[in-house]
Amino acid sequence: MNWPQLLITVATIGSIFGVVTLALNLQYARGGMINFGIVAYFAVGAYTYAIFTQPSPKGLDQYAFGLDWPWWAGVLAAGTAALAFAALTGWPTLRLRGEYLALTTFAFAEVFHSFLLNERRIGNGTVGLSNVERPFGDWGPIEEKYVFAAVAALLLLATLLAFRQLLASPYGRALDAIRDDEVAAESSGKPAANMRRQVFLISAVPVGLAGAVYAMFTTLAQPSLFTAEVTFIVWIALVLGGERSVYGAMLGAFGLVFFEEVVRAWPFETVRSAQIAASVEHIFTGLLFIAVLRFQPFDRIQRRMKART
Amino acid sequence: MTEAQPAGVHTVDALLEVDGISKRFAGIQALGGDRGLTVDIGRGAFVGLIGPNGAGKSTMFNLLSGVLPADSGTVIFDGKDITTATSHERAEHGIGRTFQTPRTFESLTVLENVVVGATSPGEQLRSAFGRSWRRHEAGLVDHARDILGQVGLADREAEPVTDLSGGELRMLGVARQLIRRPTLLLLDEPTAGVHPLLQDRLAELLVELHSGGMTLVVVEHNLHFLLAIAEHILVLTQGRLLAQGPPADIRGDPAVISAYLGEDHAA
Numbered sequence: 001m002n003w004p005q006l007l008i009t010v011a012t013i014g015s016i017f018g019v020v021t022l023a024l025n026l027q028y029a030r031g032g033m034i035n036f037g038i039v040a041y042f043a044v045g046a047y048t049y050a051i052f053t054q055p056s057p058k059g060l061d062q063y064a065f066g067l068d069w070p071w072w073a074g075v076l077a078a079g080t081a082a083l084a085f086a087a088l089t090g091w092p093t094l095r096l097r098g099e100y101l102a103l104t105t106f107a108f109a110e111v112f113h114s115f116l117l118n119e120r121r122i123g124n125g126t127v128g129l130s131n132v133e134r135p136f137g138d139w140g141p142i143e144e145k146y147v148f149a150a151v152a153a154l155l156l157l158a159t160l161l162a163f164r165q166l167l168a169s170p171y172g173r174a175l176d177a178i179r180d181d182e183v184a185a186e187s188s189g190k191p192a193a194n195m196r197r198q199v200f201l202i203s204a205v206p207v208g209l210a211g212a213v214y215a216m217f218t219t220l221a222q223p224s225l226f227t228a229e230v231t232f233i234v235w236i237a238l239v240l241g242g243e244r245s246v247y248g249a250m251l252g253a254f255g256l257v258f259f260e261e262v263v264r265a266w267p268f269e270t271v272r273s274a275q276i277a278a279s280v281e282h283i284f285t286g287l288l289f290i291a292v293l294r295f296q297p298f299d300r301i302q303r304r305m306k307a308r309t
Numbered sequence: 310m311t312e313a314q315p316a317g318v319h320t321v322d323a324l325l326e327v328d329g330i331s332k333r334f335a336g337i338q339a340l341g342g343d344r345g346l347t348v349d350i351g352r353g354a355f356v357g358l359i360g361p362n363g364a365g366k367s368t369m370f371n372l373l374s375g376v377l378p379a380d381s382g383t384v385i386f387d388g389k390d391i392t393t394a395t396s397h398e399r400a401e402h403g404i405g406r407t408f409q410t411p412r413t414f415e416s417l418t419v420l421e422n423v424v425v426g427a428t429s430p431g432e433q434l435r436s437a438f439g440r441s442w443r444r445h446e447a448g449l450v451d452h453a454r455d456i457l458g459q460v461g462l463a464d465r466e467a468e469p470v471t472d473l474s475g476g477e478l479r480m481l482g483v484a485r486q487l488i489r490r491p492t493l494l495l496l497d498e499p500t501a502g503v504h505p506l507l508q509d510r511l512a513e514l515l516v517e518l519h520s521g522g523m524t525l526v527v528v529e530h531n532l533h534f535l536l537a538i539a540e541h542i543l544v545l546t547q548g549r550l551l552a553q554g555p556p557a558d559i560r561g562d563p564a565v566i567s568a569y570l571g572e573d574h575a576a
Contacts, residue, residue, distance in 0.1 A: 165438055166437050170425075171431055171432050171433070172437070173421060173425050174432045176414060176417060176425075179416070180413075181414055183412060184414065185397075185414070186375075186396035187396055187405075187406050188400060188485060188486075189397050189400035190425075
């Protein structure tokens with residue numbers, strides 16, 4: 001197994017999924033919102049980047065829009081589009097709570113996925129948009145794959161710093177109060193609905209940017225990359241890493257991606273053994289997920305640390 | 310004193326004008342009767358709100374603080390119509406309240422539970438990303454510590470709220486409102502489960518707040534506590550205003566005695 005290649009892939013994909021997990025951490029662990037449709041915001045970022053940077057359609061292309069703008073304009077557009085999509089979907093859904101919000105966001109994501117599959121003029125249908133621009137290339141002696149890993153890691157670091165700053169401020173404290181008891185928080189002058197909407201919107205921006213980097217890395221924006229499975233992977237990563245901590249959320253994302261990539265890269269001698277390994281991977285992840293939910297090790301550690309201080 | 314006249318003896322200037330509010334739950338009238346409840350609270354008054362269980366006291370607090378919308382009627386606070394204002398808007402206008410069942414923020418410490426009651430500049434999204442809020446934060450924390458001292462929780466500030474007793478949680482609820490310096494403070498059964506020594510301290514605190522100009526409305530089943538410190542009493546029964554007046558008059562009112570203890574005792 002090519003360990004350096006594996007680690008660089010884990011660093012890149014782990015950072016991208018780490019950004020999405022951090023956004024989920026902000027929305028759920030601090031904002032109290034269950035978003036089961038986060039893949040849609042990720043997809044919006046990827047498709048927007050592809051549409052803004054790809055050339056005009058020609059030959060057998062079925063898509064109608066290709067703006068051929070520079071990569072940085074595509075990245076900006078990806079963040080803005082994710083924000084706009086969050087505003088559009090947040091307006092009707094954020095009046096809901098708990099499982100109702102979870103189901104509605106899930107439904108929104110499924111509708112969007114179906115739209116991408118069937119609307120060829122936007123995303124070229126099931127084929128998707130291929131040959132997405134990879135803007136970086138080799139930087140002198142530094143190979144492109146390292147540049148990508150660095151860009152993804154920088155996005156993760158910027159998201160982490162921004163969210164940490166937000167959550168360590170009185171804004172984060174008010175957000176905790178709203179999550180703990182909305183009626184009491186409102187009676188203390190906290191505009192719960194407004195703050196929840198703000199969190200939903202700002203957390204969508206890095207998810208859109210992560211979608212753009214993902215599209216660059218894979219050179220694809222295809223419906224099969226943005227299924228509900230992505231949402232569940234990110235949720236599992238959040239739970240595995242400990243939902244209360246931003247570092248735990250990141251760790252969960254890296255751990256899960258590492259695990260998946262190892263299974264994918266393992267040099268199995270037969271197809272059968274590779275299939276069994278893939279199944280075992282899912283079973284193991286599921287068992288781990290159940291164990292974390294059952295025993296809540298991260299909550300216990302956090303309580304112990306708090307008691308010590 | 311008629312129903313619509315300001316309650317309290319400090320001033321006839323009404324801070325809160327409630328006109329015809331009513332509330333039904335599942336078709337059953339919880340507050341207001343046929344014509345709705347009309348009552349004024351004078352600026353700087355210290356009003357006790359009493360009545361048997363189910364009289365509509367907590368419902369009235371929920372309607373005044375915006376936790377529940379009224380089915381009918383208007384609420385004017387400090388000259389402004391707040392009938393359609395949300396709970397947090399009413400808090401910003403200067404209405405503070407505590408709850409019959411203490412409500413706390415379990416992920417925050419005792420001190421943070423008080424500090425979060427204040428409106429910090431860092432609660433604005435734009436300011437949260439900056440550093441200017443840090444200047445105000447130290448002052449807020451000092452103020453919260455002073456208030457915790459006033460309610461007897463000074464040595465508990467670093468603890469999680471889950472470590473507090475029921476009575477201490479009530480005092481914490483009062484403290485969280487005090488840091489807002491509300492113009493009108495609605496306290497829902499503040500002495501329930503509170504240690505007698507702490508009750509004396511609470512009584513002193515309320516009298517002090519009243520002297521400082523704060524308008525207080527206190528729902529309380531502990532009549533001994535309330536009648537000793539309130540200046541004006543409103544008696545609710547079955548969602549209607551049964552009687553109102555100074556504590557001395559209310560004590561001997563046969564209708565009030567009947568409502569609390571039954572017809573035999575009123576005779």
